[in-house]
Amino acid sequence: MKIAFYGSSLLSSYWNGAATYYRGLLKALSQLGYEITFYEPDVYDRRNNRDIEAPEWCAVVVYEATRHALMQVAAHAAEADIVVKASGVGFEDEALLRAVLDHARRDALVVFWDVDAPATLGQLRDEPDHPLHAALRQIDLVLTYGGGDPVVWAYRAMGAKECVPIYNALDPETHHPVASQARFACDLAFLGSRLPDREARVEAFFLDPASRLQEQRFLLGGSGWGDKPLPGNVSWLGHVGTRDHNAFNVTPKAVLNISRDSMAANGFSPATRVFEAAGAGACLITDAWLGVELFLKPGEEILVARDGGDVAEIMRTLTPNRAKAIGASALRRVRGEHTYAMRAAVTDTVLRRHFERGTVEAA
Template sequence: MRMVIFGLTVTSSWGNGHATLWRGLIRALAPLGWSISFFERDTPYYAGARDLTDLDGGHVVLYPGWDDIAQAAAIAVRQADAVIVTSYCPDAVEASRLAQESCRGLKVFYDLDTAVTLARIEQGEQPPYFGPEGLRDFDLVLSYTGGEALGALKSMLGARRVVPLYGHVDPERHRPAKPRAEFAGDLSYLGTYAADRQAGVEKLLVAPAVRLPDRRFVIGGAQYPQEFPWSDNIFFVRHLPPADHPAFFCSSRLTLNVTREAMARKGWCPSGRLFEAAACGAAIVSDDWPGLDDFFEPGCEILLAHSTDDVVAALGLSDGELEALRRRARERVLDEHTSARRAAELDRILVEAATAPGSEPMKETV
């Protein structure tokens, strides 16, 4: 079975959450019989921070501009059983048009940023990764966000068939690791700077750091502005490649998860970092949002923080209490949230969509 993906990036995890997710999913899809080509525009932004050269389970097609790859893309699309176009793909409109014209298999849109997409539309903006027709011409729309967002994709963008495909983690890449001194802290946070996440970071990390000057706090990520409210006990680690994530998570007593405002408001949108931390055996304290308890059990597998006081209290837990939290969270993620589990879900979803009334059948049974 042949799959063609037109995405933001798979070769660089710099400043985005798409790359790591695609790597795990593609690696897990290959044993299920999928031959995968990932088309990625070769932008200087990602080329300067590329942390993958060989895609395990797939083939990367880097291209400087759409005109340079249009012919090769057309050939790949005509031969594909499924074509997936993603949110924030710089050539999503062109790729979608090509899929509608030439793909004899399934035409799929995967919105890995559903909450942001819907928020922009509600504000009167037109996201650049689909045209004025919205999503009505796709056979299937996959959404990184569940809950009420699934209905909104239908009512606001005309999607006909919508199915959630949540985040996940590759436990071969994210697993317990030896702590490293440069990452050591009482509370760590790994995430790209985002303005709509800043209030949560200040409440759940910056304020606890002010309250607990003898504790060490560590932030890892990219794009943090000079005006970020640093203090003497908050230490910064510039963007970390995925290979360093396990050591980062395992070097602190607790790690913090903060969700972007649009995602938290819609709910049912767990970040990939949340699953990565759990797979690495980290004790996690997270902001709260609707649907979180569908993925982890609060108080048993994950701690919830609604205020600075909650984070301070979490830091006061004993090593034994945090160790139990780590163990249960890791067990949950290995049972339910691995890349292999999501790949099997996607495989099933594609087969069901291809065999739905009015659909063209795939060439083979996956």
């Protein structure tokens, strides 16, 4: 089956946290026989900050950030059996959604794939006239990369016919243990771009513990932090490309996951970096969110902090040997239970069920 997938970017992770999710899941779906074309706009200087070239398992069409180019690529929806519009494309999202819906064939499966469901649902609650409200009546299926039952219930209440979470996971061919690199040596590292709904939590969970632990070294990676006042023991690296993520995760004594506000409030939303870090064998500390134990066991496979004070206490007492043991346990867990091949199998089942249902209804 042919999939036309309209998303933010497959080729660049620059200001694009969904990149590795798209890559892992679409690669695994291609191995199940899906023929995929990914359409992404040329925005946010991503063309000059690519992590990968177009892969053999997916055709990629990069279009200009103009309304004319948008309409041209939206017309290709008519060629697909499955048409996917992702959230957060980054250029004229509402116009793209409308155009994709208008061009999809009547017999095609139309999917809205939400990579930030708690934030999207919050916007829908605040904006009763948002175009997605009406579009949900035409959309056959909502997939999300997290959120659990709270997101499923909320989308159903908004009028979605079906909503299924397809969680982030690990691609063992991409994220795996590597040799450490001196440039990433530190006690605690955090990787994440500077975003309005994350910055206060970065201050609380990362910068505040750093100010309390002046004898330890902290490393901050990600775009947008250049003018942010930092404690003297915090070094800023700037954007860290995906090719360096394994070394970034495995070199420090521990790495930190900090959820965005909406993700933390909703729960059941493990970030891609949770599985990337675990896949590299890192000792991961995460801010507390509901449902973490469904993915990794607190205290054995992941360390959980309720606030910056907890992060500071963990780092005061964490020994290198314990950190390595936690990282090894996390690696075993994600390789055994949380791979993109497993997520793709779930996705395949959901997609094929819709086509089988349509065949029965038409008979």
